[in-house]
Amino acid sequence: MKHISILVLEDATMSCIDSSYQILTRINDFLKYQGKEPFYTVEMAGLKTDSVLNNGLYSIHTNKTIADISHTDVVVIPLLCGDFSKTLLKNKPYCNWLISQYQNGAEIVSLCVGSFFLASTGLLAGKKCAIHWAAKNEFMTMFPDIQVIDDSIITDENRIYTCGGGYSYLNLLLYVIEKHLGREMSVLASKMFEIDIERKNQHPFIIFVGQKKHGDQYVLQAQEYIERNPAALYTIDELCTKLAVGKRTFERKFKKCTGNSIAEYIQRVKVEYAKKQLESSDKHINEIIYEVGYNDVDAFRKVFKKHTDLSPVDYKKKFRV
Structure with a gap:
């Protein structure tokens, strides 16, 4: 059994929060059909029980606040939107809790540009990170001590997972499911949700944009x-x-x-x-x-x-x- 906490961060996108919740909870249904016990307990966690996303377009009711969660096995960091510098300040109250959970053995699954928040905690220092190609230059400017890679859409290093652009986070969720429950369950989820399980990198989608914020x-x-x-x-x-x-x-x-x-x-x-x-x-x-x-x-x-x-x-x- 693994307890999963999906963070409801400020400026997170509703679509990735909901799809992460739907996919991970459906895994328990697949297990039930196979006569097996459920494996995931999935909860949405925030600073408060009610949050507003996308400038008031959506409201979401969390299962618990992070203050109520002393231990979790997996933390999912959602995709963020907007001005990253401002977003990081808004979400600073989550940092100590996330660091504490990682130090206590939790896995961290960062979806796309959610890695900006993860990097702000210091947990990615000296590690590899996949990031959306359009955010690569900004990320490298803000976090020069992190090795950004673009030859793979997924990184897996010391219980921290990151992924490249856009909806490639669906591939990361399949990857994590495979690590927890094996290839057969990952393939089943791929078929049920019609996610291309063989997607390995974001090269075909990259539009080359040179780094120009250097001042020379x-x-x-x-x-x-x-x-x-x-x-x-x-x-x-x-x-x-x-x-x-x-x-x-x-x-x-x-x-x-x-x-x-x-x-x-x-x-x-x-x-x-x-x-x-x-x-x-x-x-x-x-x-x-x-x-x-x-x-x-x-x-x-x-x-x-x-x-x-x-x-x-x-x-x-x-x-x-």
């Missing part, structure tokens, strides 16, 4: 030039000459500010340009590849798949407008 004028100029000229052919030496900066020093500075080398940044911009062409134009795939400056079609296909987890052909089939 020359790096910003380089980024803007690269982004304005996705199909242009130029060398890094030519770019540095254009900006009147020394190549070696500038490359180090660019990497520090953006998290990408200049070559990687150029590559990401070209892939993003190719994605938009594949989505909206009738051009042949090879024509698009040549247009972004690649003479070696196979080389670009490898680069494209590295960043999207799909071949250009499969990407076009999936996202063609």
Whole structure:
């Protein structure tokens, strides 16, 4: 038996709170059909018994306040919305309770950008964290001591689970169910709720957005030039000459500010340009590849798949407008 506390945080989204509750409680029904005992006790927990979400659009009645819960086995942190800095201040009263539960052995399941709150407690320091691609730059700025990953939608480290973007939290719930009750139950939940159990990363959905909140004028100029000229052919030496900066020093500075080398940044911009062409134009795939400056079609296909987890052909089939 495991006791699960789903936190009703300020600025949490109602949909992820309710879907987490529905999925986890339904597991007990699946067990009952198999002639087994229930495994989860699921409760919604807040600072008070009645909470208002989404600027008053929803109201929710919690089962207990966190003051009434001395011990829980699993804490689910919901997806948050709004200004993260303000949201973290609103939810600060939860921090000591969450830290205490983790220190007493609880697992923590953080859904998507709920990881902003989890990170604010210090429990993610030195650990890996998956985050929605659109929030990655802001998260890295606020929490530079946390290793953000984007090659997987789920992290599992020392009883702390995080996940990448949007509704990928459904995959995280399946993952946790599998850890608790085995693959068979996870597959059954996948089939009953029609969740794609094989989703492993968020690469196909990422729109590359460079980190620009670094305050370096020359790096910003380089980024803007690269982004304005996705199909242009130029060398890094030519770019540095254009900006009147020394190549070696500038490359180090660019990497520090953006998290990408200049070559990687150029590559990401070209892939993003190719994605938009594949989505909206009738051009042949090879024509698009040549247009972004690649003479070696196979080389670009490898680069494209590295960043999207799909071949250009499969990407076009999936996202063609």
